Amino acid sequence: MTWGYFDFEKSNTYRQAATGNGWAANIGFTYKASPTLTIGGVYHAKTDISDMKTNNNAMANFNVNLAGTYQTIPVSGKVTVRDFQWPETYGFGIAYQANPQWLFAADYKRINWAKVMQSFKMSFDANAVQADPRAAGFAGTQLNFVFNQNWKDQNVLMLGASFRYSDPLTLRFGLNLASDPVPDEYMSPLFPATIKNHVTFGFGYGFDKVSSIDFSLAHAPKVSATNNWGAGGGTNQTTSHSQTNWQLMYSHRF
Numbered sequence: 001m002t003w004g005y006f007d008f009e010k011s012n013t014y015r016q017a018a019t020g021n022g023w024a025a026n027i028g029f030t031y032k033a034s035p036t037l038t039i040g041g042v043y044h045a046k047t048d049i050s051d052m053k054t055n056n057n058a059m060a061n062f063n064v065n066l067a068g069t070y071q072t073i074p075v076s077g078k079v080t081v082r083d084f085q086w087p088e089t090y091g092f093g094i095a096y097q098a099n100p101q102w103l104f105a106a107d108y109k110r111i112n113w114a115k116v117m118q119s120f121k122m123s124f125d126a127n128a129v130q131a132d133p134r135a136a137g138f139a140g141t142q143l144n145f146v147f148n149q150n151w152k153d154q155n156v157l158m159l160g161a162s163f164r165y166s167d168p169l170t171l172r173f174g175l176n177l178a179s180d181p182v183p184d185e186y187m188s189p190l191f192p193a194t195i196k197n198h199v200t201f202g203f204g205y206g207f208d209k210v211s212s213i214d215f216s217l218a219h220a221p222k223v224s225a226t227n228n229w230g231a232g233g234g235t236n237q238t239t240s241h242s243q244t245n246w247q248l249m250y251s252h253r254f
Helices: 133-138
Strands: 003-007 026-032 037-044 058-066 069-082 089-097 102-111 119-126 142-148 154-164 169-178 198-206 211-226 238-252
Antiparallel strands (some): 003 058, 037 089, 058 069, 089 102, 102 154
């Protein structure tokens, strides 16, 4: 076998078909320490989500050498994503109204990735009956897949300011500074979460008391990382990633 590809996308809409159930606790507070100063905090517990499973319509395509010829064989079955959780997160922040025009804010957030992103674990259970005769050898078998991640805990500092230029127009500015949770040596193109810092800009314009528009722009400079897959007999890979996102929103209040 040279490679395998698992497909459990839902109706080609970039939604995966594996589902599960679970819960998490989330609590926060704000306190107005003075007419111009507000402080706040938030705590989000680690999630407790069951293994996410598909029905028996998931597919795996395996490229194998059959009698000297490489062929791609489709195998039907069930995918199980095991113990995939969102991390414990906590943070606190302050907002300071310096004058009627300027508002400043600063937030710190800690994301404890290390406890939930040590590895990505998935199983594929092939159906006992396969439509493709070439897949008969896979029927009723199980493949267990463990993908090492070893992410680190992450610190995030967010700074922002807004300037009330006029009664209807407010300008907003922001800066997001974060450490990289993904060790370079374990970086994978399947999980290229290497983006660290962002700069943001936005504005809000109120037409009247009930209608307004808001615009936001966020840019993350390019970050590159190279893994050490060559140490295991493969080839080192480099991933570069940058983002620019914008949003325009109209609001009408009833």
